[in-house]
Amino acid sequence: MRFTWADSTLTDDQSFTILKAVLTAEVNVWNGADFYGTPENNSLHLMQRYFSIYPDDAEKVVLTIKSGNRDINPVTLDASPSFLRQQVATANRILAGIKKIDLFGPGRIDKNVPVEKTVKALAEMVAEGQIGGIQLSEVNPETIRLASAVAKIDMVETEIDMWAMQIFQNGVADICAELDIVMAGHTPLSAGMLTRKVKGIEELAVPAYYRQLPKFQPENLRKNYELITALETLTTAKGKPGMPVIIPVSGASSVERAVENSKDVELTEEGLEEVDAILSSFTGK
Structure with missing residues (x-):
């Protein structure tokens, strides 16, 4: 969901028309990020504006949000519990109770923070009702197994295209099937x-x-x-x-x-x- 990238020329009206069309077509898993855009206008702000106009759609949509980036250029990751808590609080403040974050997690694995520590913090936020579930992105089978030993992982996002078929050979698809984890493909x-x-x-x-x-x-x-x-x-x-x-x-x-x-x-x-x-x-x- 790149409607809020800096180079996007779509207006809110255009974006909302597209979102309404895909929801009518029963495409209800909407994937965004707090770094898709700026701190003042990213996926969360777009969702707040959309659901303010179409509040009945909130319960129909599974909203998944990636986070854990302090900066994009250069990419600076931070999947520490304190930073993710800060980002969840900010996200919920932006959404203002109009829509719950159904799945939340780091956009990439932060090598400076053990994934078990990241997932433990996310699981605590699930228990607190801050988020609905946990997603991971671009992870290998070993990381998925380590994370799953701490808490239920609901979704794994990974690139799947003609140049990126590795998940079917490297064990990612197999372990997701084994652990009943939904796989979501990006950049098809x-x-x-x-x-x-x-x-x-x-x-x-x-x-x-x-x-x-x-x-x-x-x-x-x-x-x-x-x-x-x-x-x-x-x-x-x-x-x-x-x-x-x-x-x-x-x-x-x-x-x-x-x-x-x-x-x-x-x-x-x-x-x-x-x-x-x-x-x-x-x-x-």
């Missing part, structure tokens, strides 16, 4: 790569740290677009040009795209095997 279109929206690093409409990823480097772009061309050939052969035949997209910045992305996608075993064959033959980054 790889920040615009999969839609050919991005032709180069200078066109990335995302924070600067995305520009450091290998897949967006000039030497890799040509090879990566070969993968996209192969996938487009497959979807065209299926009679559905574009990526929706392969993946239901979890984010959008227009009503039309939001409604399209909210539709269920049926992928047969044969279709999945065809996609896997393309991916296994691909040597890009």
Whole structure:
């Protein structure tokens, strides 16, 4: 939910129309962060404004909020109990009782704070009614198991796209299934790569740290677009040009795209095997 990024040109009316459309389409897990924007205008402020106009929607939405960043540029993490408590208090003050935070947790693991200590603090806030549950983001299987030994982890957010399929090999998907943890995928279109929206690093409409990823480097772009061309050939052969035949997209910045992305996608075993064959033959980054 990047409606409040500094480079966003969406007005509240435009954002609210999109949010209303996806909720009507039964997409009710809304993922934001207190660092998606500024301390004065981030996901929490947008939610407060939205639910002030549509109070009946509050109970229909599962609001998940990431935190634990003191700064974005450069990224400065802080998952200490004191900082997270401060951020939860600020978040609840912004929401002003209009909407409860259903899930809350650090956007990345702070290497300076044991995850057990972070989760213990979050569990205390759950017990106090400050938040509804605990989420983690970008974690490995070992971290998930350590965290789960302290308290119930409700959701794990992780990148899932054609260049990031590691969770299906590194044990993350397996342990989430074992421990009954919901997995939420972010950046399914790889920040615009999969839609050919991005032709180069200078066109990335995302924070600067995305520009450091290998897949967006000039030497890799040509090879990566070969993968996209192969996938487009497959979807065209299926009679559905574009990526929706392969993946239901979890984010959008227009009503039309939001409604399209909210539709269920049926992928047969044969279709999945065809996609896997393309991916296994691909040597890009």
